[in-house]
Amino acid sequence: xxxVEIFAIGNELLLGDVLDTNTNYLCKQLTGMGAKxxxxxxxxxxxxxxxxxxxxxxxxxxxxxITTGGLGPTEDDKTLEAVALAFCVGLKLNEDAYRMVSERYxxxxxxxxxxxxxxxxxxxxxxxxxxxxxxxxxxxxTAPAVWFEWRSGHTLLCLPGVPRELxxxxxxxxxxxxxxxxxxxxxKLVEVIAEICDESKLAPIxxxxxxxxxxxxxxxxxxxxGRDVKLKVTLSMSSEEKTEVDAKINAAIAHLQSLLxxxxxxxxxxxxxxxxx
Amino acid sequence: xxxVEIFAIGNELLLGDVLDTNTNYLCKQLTGMGAKxxxxxxxxxxxxxxxxxxxxxxxxxxxxxITTGGLGPTEDDKTLEAVALAFCVGLKLNEDAYRMVSERYxxxxxxxxxxxxxxxxxxxxxxxxxxxxxxxxxxxxTAPAVWFEWRSGHTLLCLPGVPRELxxxxxxxxxxxxxxxxxxxxxKLVEVIAEICDESKLAPIxxxxxxxxxxxxxxxxxxxxGRDVKLKVTLSMSSEEKTEVDAKINAAIAHLQSLLxxxxxxxxxxxxxxxxx
Numbered sequence: 029x030x031x032v033e034i035f036a037i038g039n040e041l042l043l044g045d046v047l048d049t050n051t052n053y054l055c056k057q058l059t060g061m062g063a064k065x066x067x068x069x070x071x072x073x074x075x076x077x078x079x080x081x082x083x084x085x086x087x088x089x090x091x092x093x094i095t096t097g098g099l100g101p102t103e104d105d106k107t108l109e110a111v112a113l114a115f116c117v118g119l120k121l122n123e124d125a126y127r128m129v130s131e132r133y134x135x136x137x138x139x140x141x142x143x144x145x146x147x148x149x150x151x152x153x154x155x156x157x158x159x160x161x162x163x164x165x166x167x168x169x170t171a172p173a174v175w176f177e178w179r180s181g182h183t184l185l186c187l188p189g190v191p192r193e194l195x196x197x198x199x200x201x202x203x204x205x206x207x208x209x210x211x212x213x214x215x216k217l218v219e220v221i222a223e224i225c226d227e228s229k230l231a232p233i234x235x236x237x238x239x240x241x242x243x244x245x246x247x248x249x250x251x252x253x254g255r256d257v258k259l260k261v262t263l264s265m266s267s268e269e270k271t272e273v274d275a276k277i278n279a280a281i282a283h284l285q286s287l288l289x290x291x292x293x294x295x296x297x298x299x300x301x302x303x304x305x
Numbered sequence: 306x307x308x309v310e311i312f313a314i315g316n317e318l319l320l321g322d323v324l325d326t327n328t329n330y331l332c333k334q335l336t337g338m339g340a341k342x343x344x345x346x347x348x349x350x351x352x353x354x355x356x357x358x359x360x361x362x363x364x365x366x367x368x369x370x371i372t373t374g375g376l377g378p379t380e381d382d383k384t385l386e387a388v389a390l391a392f393c394v395g396l397k398l399n400e401d402a403y404r405m406v407s408e409r410y411x412x413x414x415x416x417x418x419x420x421x422x423x424x425x426x427x428x429x430x431x432x433x434x435x436x437x438x439x440x441x442x443x444x445x446x447t448a449p450a451v452w453f454e455w456r457s458g459h460t461l462l463c464l465p466g467v468p469r470e471l472x473x474x475x476x477x478x479x480x481x482x483x484x485x486x487x488x489x490x491x492x493k494l495v496e497v498i499a500e501i502c503d504e505s506k507l508a509p510i511x512x513x514x515x516x517x518x519x520x521x522x523x524x525x526x527x528x529x530x531g532r533d534v535k536l537k538v539t540l541s542m543s544s545e546e547k548t549e550v551d552a553k554i555n556a557a558i559a560h561l562q563s564l565l566x567x568x569x570x571x572x573x574x575x576x577x578x579x580x581x582x
Contacts, residue, residue, distance in 0.1 A: 039522060042342040043541060044333025045494060046526075047326065051347065056321025065319040067354075070328065070345040077344075101505040102525055103512045133505075142503045150508035170505070217322060226419045228378040228410075228447070231427035235380045245316060248379055249323075264320060 029266055030092055030210045032058055033085045034068040037078060037097035037107055038189055041070045050096040050187070050194050057198065061206060062213015062266050063092065073098060078110035082184070086114070091182055092209055097189030099171040101150035107186055108174065112158045115178050125155035125163035125172050132170045164205075168196035175205065183209050216273050217264035219298040220281060222288055225257040233287045234261060241280040243267075306543055307369055307487045309335055310362045311345040314355060314374035314384055315466055318347045327373040327464070327471050334475065338483060339490015339543050340369065350375060355387035359461070363391070368459055369486055374466030376448040378427035384463055385435055385451065392455050394436045402432035402440035402449050409447045441482075445473035452482065460486050493550050494541035496575040497558060499565055502534040510564045511538060518557035520544070 034054055040046045051068045058065055067085075071078050078095075085093050098107030112119045130147050137145035154171040157163060163172035166188065174186040185202075187194045224230055230248050238246040249260045263280050265273045281297060288295045311331055317323040328345045335342055344362075348355050355372075362370050375384030389396045407424050414422035431448040434440060440449035443465065451463040462479075464471045501507055507525050515523040526537045540557050542550045558574060565572045 040524060040526070040539065041329075042332055042345065043336045043494065043522075044329055044331070044342075045539060045541075047329040049324065052318075052321055052324040054321070055319055059320045065321075066349070068319065068347040072343070101508040103508070103515070104524060136503075143506065148505060150505040153508075154505075217320065226413075228425060228427040228431075229420065231378040231380070231430075238380065245320075247317060247381055249317070262317065262322060264322075 029062060029064045029213060029268075031088075031090045032063050032065045032092045032094065033090050034065060035078065035081060035093065035095045036068065036070045036189075037073065037095055038070075039072050039104070041097075042072055048096075049191055050189065053191070053195065053198075054094055054096070058092075058094075058206075058210075059215050059266070061203070061210050062215050062268070063210045064266065066090065073104045073106050075106045075110045075113060078107065079114040082110065082114035086178065086182075092206075093184045095184070095186045096194060099154065099174070099186060099188050101153050101171070105153075105171075108156065108158055108161075111161075111174075111176060111184060111186065115158065115176070115184075117159045119156050120159055121152070122155055122157040122161065122163055125157055126152070128163055128165050128172045129155045129170055132166070136170075164197060164201050166193055166197055167200050169193040173197045173201075181209075212268045213266060214268065214270045214273050215264070215266045216277055217262055218277055218281060220261045220263065220284055220295050221298060222259050222261060222293055222295040224259050224288075224293050227259060230259055230261070233284065233291075236287060237280055237284045240283060241276060244276055244280040246280060246284070306339060306341045306490060306545075308365075308367045309340050309342045309369045309371065310367050311342060312355070312358060312370065312372045313345065313347045313466075314350065314372055315347075316349050316381075318374075319349055325373075326468055327466065330468070330472065330475075331371055331373070335369075335371075335483075335487075336492050336543070338480070338487050339492050339545070340487045341543065343367065350381045350383050352383045352387045352390060355384065356391040359387065359391035363455065363459075369483075370461045372461070372463045373471060376431065376451070376463060376465050378430050378448070382430075382448075385433065385438075388438075388451075388453065388461060388463065389435045392435065392453070392461075396433050397436055398429070399432055399434040399438065399440055402434055403429070405440055405442050405449045406432045406447055409443070413447075441474060441478050443470055443474055444477050446470040450474045450478075458486075489545045490543060491545065491547045491550050492541070492543045493554055494539055495554055495558060497538045497540065497561055497572050498575060499536050499538060499570055499572040501536050501565075501570050504536060507536055507538070510561065510568075513564060514540075514557055514561045517560060518553060521553055521557040523557060523561070 036048045041048050055065045098105045134145045136142045161174045161176040176184040234248045244265045267273050313325045332342045375382045411422045413419045438451045438453040453461040511525045521542045544550050
């Protein structure tokens with residue numbers, strides 16, 4: 029299983045002015061592809077801070093790093109400068125990226141959405157990439173995403189911070205690229221709804237199931253106290269083999285449901301809403 | 306200005322199964338109180354990983370660390386175990402916490418929401434705190450929050466992961482506690498809406514204003530391209546003095562609006578939706 033770290037970049041996130049939904053989207057997609065997200069970090073627009081965090085993740089042996097934010101035309105968009113610093117490479121105009129950005133501005137100009145198709149300095153900035161990086165076309169915004177392998181099998185992917193653009197690039201391009209980087213992997217998450225509102229009463233049962241099925245991650249989700257309130261237990265597992273995941277999760281569910289039944293609690297399986305496709 | 310780090314703890318966050326909204330809430334509250342959130346991290350339910358991250362933050366000289374999640378009755382709620390490990394203290398039953406938890410279960414029992422008021426092992430777990438820690442009453446859920454000063458002026462605050470409980474504890478108790486820890490501080494954020502949809506055209510203006518007003522953080526927010534789309538520029542600043550913040554932000558806004566006007570772009574100030582009360 030490939031270890032992943034995610035870096036959400038932007039002062040506006042740390043000021044609390046913008047809610048970061050990108051990290052959740054990426055965690056869901058990556059987990060669903062069988063990767064393991066080890067950590068996610070929110071960082072300011074500070075070249076040295078970002079570069080240091082990237083270097084720490086590299087030194088931990090992570091195989092995939094993903095940044096979001098900081099690719100735009102303004103001077104506080106500093107992600108690629110930090111990448112160049114962290115990986116000791118230069119920054120230079122990338123011709124493929126230049127073509128992508130100018131093509132986008134020609135389209136936007138043709139649609140009457142910008143005043144000119146000219147590649148001004150701020151537009152050109154979005155095509156200045158770390159040496160050795162590959163741009164990925166952005167079908168929604170203007171700044172390309174950036175794919176950078178610092179050594180074989182070790183990849184950094186830089187995505188824009190605007191959620192619509194990030195999702196657009198993901199859906200347009202990324203799963204086949206990432207399938208190569210992540211290798212084989214399968215993930216499944218199942219929810220069991222238990223007719224009980226007291227998590228402290230559920231705790232010994234969850235603990236017993238978790239101990240008996242150590243490869244399955246079993247977690248109860250605390251809920252509101254009240255009449256007709258139910259608690260949710262999620263069971264999830266990743267592995268290279270779908271058959272192994274299915275068998276182990278099913279065994280853990282059966283165990284959980286029989287323990288619940290033995291103390292008179294009804295439960296119900298909710299169809300997996302989150303599994304590798 | 307006090308440097309803060311936030312740690313959101315829970316495998317469900319890294320699986321993408323739950324969107325973390327607590328970090329955004331805390332960033333907004335803390336920024337509004339004049340603190341500086343330097344970094345926010347999402348971590349798994351792993352004692353060693355959490356303890357290592359706390360130690361790194363301490364070694365960076367952060368004055369306030371806040372964790373969310375991992376205070377509940379189940380065995381995968383490991384935050385306080387990690388705190389004890391990171392700060393080299395023992396874990397023991399805290400009598401004040403025990404009273405708070407048993408009082409909550411007596412109430413819940415009286416309301417018919419739990420089967421018994423008895424302090425079972427999982428309920429008792431929520432009252433086992435790092436030595437020297439102070440519990441803070443949870444008016445919504447059952448697990449108390451935890452306040453721990455590892456040395457004078459250096460505080461760790463552990464909050465529950467359920468957003469309703471976190472907000473309940475915050476509103477019920479925390480601002481006066483934190484005002485002491487954070488000292489004097491004032492923050493203001495103002496939005497200027499510019500009638501322009503091309504961020505690359507706005508970029509040189511934003512850069513010029515940012516350079517002329519270095520204590521004000523000026524950021525344009527990329528938006529959708531389209532007719533009738535407008536771009537937002539946010540200007541924000543923290544300082545100990547309200548008069549200084551108001552004067553410097555107003556000067557930067559006047560500069561921004563005059564530059565926009567000089568290239569024929571109308572703009573409008575949106576009343577500060579985010580400032581110290």
